[in-house]
Amino acid sequence: MAIVGYARVSTTGQSLEDQLNALNDCDIVFQEKKSGAQSEREELNCMLEYVREGDTVKITKLCRLATNTKHLLEVVELLDVKKVSLQVLNLGIDTASTTGRLMVTLIGAIATFERQTLLERQAEGIALAKSKGRKPTTRAKQAQVRELLVCGMSKAQVAQKLNISLSSVYRIISKCHL
Structure with missing residues (x-):
């Protein structure tokens, strides 16, 4: 039974250091610098293939694993099929329990809702600025x-x-x- 970490940042300019420090008790940590919006994340796929029954996957935040509820639920389902639990450190959630599974699902749905709302507001603001004839910012x-x-x-x-x-x-x- 291994403790497997997964750390991700969106751009090469960002640092994985904080996540790696939080995952220091893991036997192995898969890490990558790639946008979560990209469906093909090699290290995530490698980690999902690597884990075995009884292992635990640790992440620092849900947004490091998936950027939408659908993908999150797919990953959690795959881990369930493999009998692997998921721990989300910043939320204290562990999917080894039914309550933990419920919490991951609810929080994932809320996070997706918040992201979509933010993108909608951003698009509305840009459209309003354009309609007022504002030039693009520097x-x-x-x-x-x-x-x-x-x-x-x-x-x-x-x-x-x-x-x-x-x-x-x-x-x-x-x-x-x-």
């Missing part, structure tokens, strides 16, 4: 700044082309480590 132009600099444009040319200040270009460069 932050929204980060990718364009990056592309133009890579193509060889000077910082001053980038600022002029994108109609942003030179200091904004420098700020984007420093935040994006260009």
Whole structure:
């Protein structure tokens, strides 16, 4: 019976350190830097294949395992079939009990609802800003700044082309480590 950890961050710029520290009692930890929205996560799949009856999978938060209720329930069901329990450290939940299974399902559904509500509000805000004729923020132009600099444009040319200040270009460069 092994204790198996799974740690994930969404981007390569983020650190797994906090999660790995919380999972320090695990026999093995599968870790990856990949968006949870991507259905093909190699390390998650490897972890799900690795676990055996009687093992326990530990994660720090539900959002590290799945970003929607459907995927979460699929993973929990697969673990159940393999007779593997799931522990969610920040919530103190263990699916070895029926109450733990219920809690994972409810919290997963609530988290999905909150995420969908946030995305709806964000889309409404963007639509409202566009309808009022607001220009995209400098932050929204980060990718364009990056592309133009890579193509060889000077910082001053980038600022002029994108109609942003030179200091904004420098700020984007420093935040994006260009």
